Amino acid sequence: MIPLYSNSQIRALDSFAINQLQTSGIVLMENAALGISQAILSKFPSVRSVGIICGKGNNGGDGFAVARHLSNAGLNVKVIYLGDHFSMSEDCRTNFEICQNLAQQRSNLELIQFSSIKQLKNFKYRELIIDAILGSGFSGTLKEPISLIVDELNSINAIKVAIDVPTGLNADTGYGDIIFKSDLTITLGEFKKGLFVCKGYENCGEIILCEIGVGRDFFDSEFTNTFLFEPEDAYQFLPKRGKRINKYSAGKVLTIAGSFQYPGAAVLTAGSTLHSGTGASVLVIPQSVKKFIHKKITELVVQSYGNDDCKFLTPEDYKALESKIKWADVIALGPGIGREEQTIEFVQKFIKKKDFKAAVIDADALFALKDILSKADLRKSILTPHLGEFSNLVNLPVEEIEKNIFEIGSEFAKQYKTILVLKGAPTVTFTSIGEIIINSSGNNGLAKFGSGDVLTGMIAGFYSQSKNLKEAALLSVYIHGLTADLLLGTKTEFGIVATDLIKNIPSTINFIKRSFEKQ
Ligand SMILES: NC(=O)C1=CN([C@@H]2O[C@H](COP(=O)(O)OP(=O)(O)OC[C@H]3O[C@@H](n4cnc5c(N)ncnc54)[C@H](OP(=O)(O)O)[C@@H]3O)[C@@H](O)[C@H]2O)[C@@H](O)CC1
Numbered sequence: 273m274i275p276l277y278s279n280s281q282i283r284a285l286d287s288f289a290i291n292q293l294q295t296s297g298i299v300l301m302e303n304a305a306l307g308i309s310q311a312i313l314s315k316f317p318s319v320r321s322v323g324i325i326c327g328k329g330n331n332g333g334d335g336f337a338v339a340r341h342l343s344n345a346g347l348n349v350k351v352i353y354l355g356d357h358f359s360m361s362e363d364c365r366t367n368f369e370i371c372q373n374l375a376q377q378r379s380n381l382e383l384i385q386f387s388s389i390k391q392l393k394n395f396k397y398r399e400l401i402i403d404a405i406l407g408s409g410f411s412g413t414l415k416e417p418i419s420l421i422v423d424e425l426n427s428i429n430a431i432k433v434a435i436d437v438p439t440g441l442n443a444d445t446g447y448g449d450i451i452f453k454s455d456l457t458i459t460l461g462e463f464k465k466g467l468f469v470c471k472g473y474e475n476c477g478e479i480i481l482c483e484i485g486v487g488r489d490f491f492d493s494e495f496t497n498t499f500l501f502e503p504e505d506a507y508q509f510l511p512k513r514g515k516r517i518n519k520y521s522a523g524k525v526l527t528i529a530g531s532f533q534y535p536g537a538a539v540l541t542a543g544s545t546l547h548s549g550t551g552a553s554v555l556v557i558p559q560s561v562k563k564f565i566h567k568k569i570t571e572l573v574v575q576s577y578g579n580d581d582c583k584f585l586t587p588e589d590y591k592a593l594e595s596k597i598k599w600a601d602v603i604a605l606g607p608g609i610g611r612e613e614q615t616i617e618f619v620q621k622f623i624k625k626k627d628f629k630a631a632v633i634d635a636d637a638l639f640a641l642k643d644i645l646s647k648a649d650l651r652k653s654i655l656t657p658h659l660g661e662f663s664n665l666v667n668l669p670v671e672e673i674e675k676n677i678f679e680i681g682s683e684f685a686k687q688y689k690t691i692l693v694l695k696g697a698p699t700v701t702f703t704s705i706g707e708i709i710i711n712s713s714g715n716n717g718l719a720k721f722g723s724g725d726v727l728t729g730m731i732a733g734f735y736s737q738s739k740n741l742k743e744a745a746l747l748s749v750y751i752h753g754l755t756a757d758l759l760l761g762t763k764t765e766f767g768i769v770a771t772d773l774i775k776n777i778p779s780t781i782n783f784i785k786r787s788f789e790k791q
């Protein structure tokens with residue numbers, strides 16, 4: 273997993289380099305600018321005209337130094353800068369002055385002091401625009417005129433590159449209101465956690481790291497609880513299947529999903545358990561939908577509860593299911609069960625009785641959980657809400673959660689000693705001991721009915737084999753996303769549907785195995 277850091281930890285690197293290694297700030301800035309320029313030149317070799325917008329802090333200083341290097345490389349560079357000589361930080365001023373001197377001798381470098389939004393039309397025909405307005409020094413809400421500038425820059429059709437952090441994004445929280453929308457973010461020193469979630473994920477484009485000339489061993493001793501999941505992690509977390517396992521020791525899953533109103537969710541959830549390698553998968557559904565479901569998946573054992581009129585779960589059905597609940601290694605509970613009052617009672621009874629060994633609690637079961645949350649024992653559970661469901665569970669507006677996703681998610685998982693899989697773009701998993709793991713696969717083709725049901729089944733399927741809550745959750749989230757990524761080529765984000773995901777889980781597992789297995 274790739275460790276991710278906070279702004280203050282990156283600043284500590286700065287002060288370590290300056291105070292302990294006695295590297296001056298201007299040297300760090302020069303190293304950063306060289307790395308940034310080289311990255312831009314190699315990624316966009318055909319670009320000839322560049323617009324750079326510089327703030328008055330050190331992010332702006334990086335921008336002036338990059339302007340010099342790109343002009344040295346023969347590109348036509350126009351800089352609009354926001355500060356004046358007196359308000360600039362020391363290193364920013366140094367690079368501004370060098371740039372100014374150079375511009376007097378060169379025709380391919382021009383500096384313009386910002387005085388009105390209209391000046392941004394100078395950037396209209398630039399092939400590439402670099403945002404060096406604000407970086408890690410940004411806090412609070414973007415003030416004018418920077419907010420207006422960012423809005424205007426976002427409307428220009430050009431390749432966009434952000435230095436360190438897109439202006440307007442808080443690199444600690446991943447939140448921001450108005451944010452520079454970049455295609456490429458070249459971040460300095462180390463990866464900052466806010467780049468990878470919520471608005472960061474939405475606005476950073478590709479994220480690459482640029483070292484600043486002091487190595488990365490400083491971070492060996494820096495603690496972080498936040499990580500980005502990597503493909504190698506998925507390979508490592510794949511359950512080990514012994515040669516002599518049988519259908520029961522290969523994992524037993526009971527899926528309690530579906531209702532007369534939503535029978536499809538049951539098929540998707542239970543189907544996904546099978547394709548994730550579970551040995552024995554049993555689906556229980558109301559009697560009234562049994563006929564319809566049985567034809568769908570031959571390998572499933574489908575059992576029913578209630579009489580012919582039974583359309584949804586009621587607490588009276590618990591007795592009929594009790595032995596199966598005790599038998600299974602894990603229960604996949606919730607997709608499509610509906611929100612009838614009696615169904616809610618069933619779920620609450622299920623949670624209170626604690627007859628299950630482990631459970632993946634999703635969808636309508638999360639809705640039912642809300643009223644008993646404070647008394648629920650969730651230590652052997654994985655909760656899989658999307659932001660809306662989580663918002664309902666914790667009684668906070670979605671926007672409030674997005675502003676502080678790391679803290680709110682982490683506090684929840686620690687308080688209830690549970691695994692919280694907060695589904696979104698991207699999905700973030702929080703563990704009971706405070707780890708935060710951001711997923712690195714998936715695309716917006718997953719934003720469809722049924723995708724979540726598949727994930728629930730996968731988590732149960734993998735858990736039944738590994739018996740490790742955290743690994744099962746992380747592996748499933750990654751494979752679920754990667755399956756959608758691998759389908760993009762043929763199905764596109766428009767055409768990917770839940771049944772495609774299920775069918776392709778095995779080929780995704782094969783892809784991961786082939787990528788990492790020793791030849
Ligand atoms: N990491 C590394 O190792 C290295 C880091 N380096 C670089 O240094 C950068 C950090 O530089 P930094 O500390 O000078 O801050 P920076 O991002 O330029 O912003 C300062 C400006 O923000 C402004 N401002 C703040 N809030 C605002 C708001 N809400 N709305 C509007 N304005 C707001 C604030 O204005 P003020 O509030 O003071 O008027 C001030 O002018 C870092 O991102 C990286 O690029 C490299 O050079 C070397 C190696």
Ligand SMILES: [K+]
Nearest residue numbers: 403406435437
């Ligand atoms: K920036």
